[in-house]
Amino acid sequence: MDELIRELYGTPEPAPHAQTRVWRRITVRRRRRRLSWLAVLPATAAALALFLLIPREPPVEAGRQILLTAATSAASATSRGTYWHVRKLHDGTRQSELWVTRQGRAWTAEQGRVTRVTGRAPFSMAGRDLTFEQIQALPADAAALRERVSAMLPPGSQGLLADALGGLLWTKPSPPGVRAAAYRALADLPEVRYLGTATDERGRAGEAFSFGLPTGVRRTLIIDPGTSQVLSSQDGTRSELVLVAGWTDEGPR
Structure with a gap:
């Protein structure tokens, strides 16, 4: 079916700026993932520092x-x-x-x-x-x-x-x-x-x-x-x- 459409009408041209829009969406998603991971790092570091500062009694x-x-x-x-x-x-x-x-x-x-x-x-x-x-x-x-x-x-x-x-x-x-x-x-x-x-x-x-x-x-x-x-x-x-x-x-x- 797809081949018949291409023979009758040719390969359609992409809409103007379509590639740009797709790439922009991919970039935004990657950036969100990176920011989410970076947001976790300070919380993890703070939790680790708090764990190290809490005095722990030696084992009985x-x-x-x-x-x-x-x-x-x-x-x-x-x-x-x-x-x-x-x-x-x-x-x-x-x-x-x-x-x-x-x-x-x-x-x-x-x-x-x-x-x-x-x-x-x-x-x-x-x-x-x-x-x-x-x-x-x-x-x-x-x-x-x-x-x-x-x-x-x-x-x-x-x-x-x-x-x-x-x-x-x-x-x-x-x-x-x-x-x-x-x-x-x-x-x-x-x-x-x-x-x-x-x-x-x-x-x-x-x-x-x-x-x-x-x-x-x-x-x-x-x-x-x-x-x-x-x-x-x-x-x-x-x-x-x-x-x-x-x-x-x-x-x-």
Whole structure:
């Protein structure tokens, strides 16, 4: 049929400017598609930037594994020496030291002045005196340690459990097994939050964990899981850097 029409009438000439109109339509459609895609790009970039700016908490399981790694390191540590020795820097200005023998004799030093401790136990937990023998007798099982420490806390002070367990890691001469159990017990406490990698005031790198105190503030500990040592403690405006914590044969001078 089309061939017959062409034989009778010839090939029709396109209407004036027909090609121009068709090309203009094609160009407009392409431009609309390009503009639609370009309009999506700023929104996508803004959403990505917002996602990157939103603070994200480290995974809970990652923090738990770090505490269990620290527990393994603590269990393999040694506790040989005559004196348990701790030296701390308080609020960046004041230094304090403590020496305690296995027989319970103790000395403290502030700004270089050494004083013999008498009339009280050299350690405490939630405001109660704690002797060297009591610390050595703590269980090396995480569940048993948690139960024992909970029983040692004053009535109504269950909010101090995480802090009491944390104190067994650095302020007290806990045996290696007890320190390992304390790390494992902390790993199972839901109130202990993992904050991620951090550095203390001296630039030492570690892993930060926090837990609440009855006062309403949170205490943050930075630990080195490879050595199981606590590097620093901070709550509110108070800070303590742990400069030394361990057994030594060098006594107070």
